[in-house]
Amino acid sequence: MHIPDGFLSDKVCAATWIISAAGMGYYLKKTALTLKDKMIPLMGVMSAFIFVAQMLNFPVFGGTSGHLLGAALAAILLGPYAAAIVLTCVLVIQCLLFQDGGITALGANILNMALLATLSGYAVYRLILAVVKKPSATLFAAMFAAWVSVVIASFSCALELALSQTAPAKIVFTAMVGMHSLTGLIEAAITSLVVSFILKVRPDVLYKP
Amino acid sequence: MLIGLMVAFATLLIFSLFASKLPDSLERLAESRHFSGKEKVVANALLADYSLPGLKNKKLALASAAIAGAVIAFLLSYWLAFLLKRKNKN
Numbered sequence: 001m002h003i004p005d006g007f008l009s010d011k012v013c014a015a016t017w018i019i020s021a022a023g024m025g026y027y028l029k030k031t032a033l034t035l036k037d038k039m040i041p042l043m044g045v046m047s048a049f050i051f052v053a054q055m056l057n058f059p060v061f062g063g064t065s066g067h068l069l070g071a072a073l074a075a076i077l078l079g080p081y082a083a084a085i086v087l088t089c090v091l092v093i094q095c096l097l098f099q100d101g102g103i104t105a106l107g108a109n110i111l112n113m114a115l116l117a118t119l120s121g122y123a124v125y126r127l128i129l130a131v132v133k134k135p136s137a138t139l140f141a142a143m144f145a146a147w148v149s150v151v152i153a154s155f156s157c158a159l160e161l162a163l164s165q166t167a168p169a170k171i172v173f174t175a176m177v178g179m180h181s182l183t184g185l186i187e188a189a190i191t192s193l194v195v196s197f198i199l200k201v202r203p204d205v206l207y208k209p
Numbered sequence: 210m211l212i213g214l215m216v217a218f219a220t221l222l223i224f225s226l227f228a229s230k231l232p233d234s235l236e237r238l239a240e241s242r243h244f245s246g247k248e249k250v251v252a253n254a255l256l257a258d259y260s261l262p263g264l265k266n267k268k269l270a271l272a273s274a275a276i277a278g279a280v281i282a283f284l285l286s287y288w289l290a291f292l293l294k295r296k297n298k299n
Contacts, residue, residue: 001233001234001235002235003235004248004249005248005249005250005251006247006248006249007235007239007244007247007248028293031290031293032293032294032296032297033297035290035293035294035297037294039290040287040290040291040294041287043286043287043289043290044282044283044284044286044287044290045214045283046286047282047283047285047286047287048218048279048280048282048283049217049218049221049279050282051275051278051279051282052218052221052222052225052275052278052279053221055225055228055259055271055275055278056221056224056225056228057228057229057230057231057233058228058229059229059231060234063231063232063237064231064232064233064234064237065229065230065231065232065233066233066234067228067233082290085286085289085290086286089282089285089286089289090282092285093278093281093282093285094278095254096254097254097255097256097277097278097281098254098256098257098258098259098274098278099250099253099254099256099257099258100258100259102249102251103251103252104251154234157235166242166244166247167238167242167244171238171242172238175234175237175238175241176234176235176238179234179237180234183234201213
């Protein structure tokens with residue numbers, strides 16, 4: 001769901017750039033205060049992992065492909081603030097070096113995939129862990145968080161396209177949110193697989209607020 | 210842990226060579242609603258569409274782009290995290 005240049009109206013581009021810049025400014029401050037030494041290399045590793053994972057398109061349904069987003073996984077390992085920074089680094093590199101996602105649309109792409117996806121994924125993950133107080137809930141929480149993060153990002157992407165009057169709202173929402181609720185299932189499966197692997201080998205890596 | 214990571218990256222890299230070439234849902238929507246033509250190129254990126262200038266073998270170019278991107282992503286995040294940590298200590 002990387003939006004290229006030309007799909008969004010000037011107003012939507014400007015608004016999303018302002019929101020993303022303000023959001024990232026706040027997140028950078030928050031991260032500086034909460035960052036632990038052991039998280040520094042993990043942020044690098046997660047960026048590299050997410051970059052490669054986002055290149056891996058798999059067929060979803062009806063001649064459409066999708067790829068892993070990695071936002072919920074990053075938030076589970078790094079917390080919501082550092083995760084958003086990692087996702088933003090990936091999006092900036094994709095945009096500037098590989099022309100994947102537009103420059104004028106970078107604000108929107110950061111808002112959808114770096115800010116909203118990590119925040120919603122993390123909120124769902126913490127909420128489930130707070131309600132179900134069993135260690136076995138972690139995997140289910142990761143799974144549901146991953147699905148929600150993808151659907152929320154696609155919803156926001158659809159909203160931006162609809163507000164730009166690129167295509168009728170009903171069609172944009174059906175296509176984007178509908179398809180990503182399927183892509184989200186694969187995101188959920190892979191996220192819970194990675195989390196279950198980390199729980200086995202290095203449970204200390206998981207973010208503790 | 211380090212070996213595990215290397216294996217994970219190698220696997221991802223190999224898989225990326227077989228990545229689906231199908232359009233994603235946004236490209237698909239743009240095609241079906243005839244707004245693909247709205248796409249503009251504001252600036253030409255160096256490695257646009259994950260290719261390397263001068264490399265004709267597409268698979269080799271894609272794998273090189275994946276490695277280059279992964280290394281740059283690692284360095285950028287690591288450097289940023291390092292700066293944030295240092296700022297906090299001061």
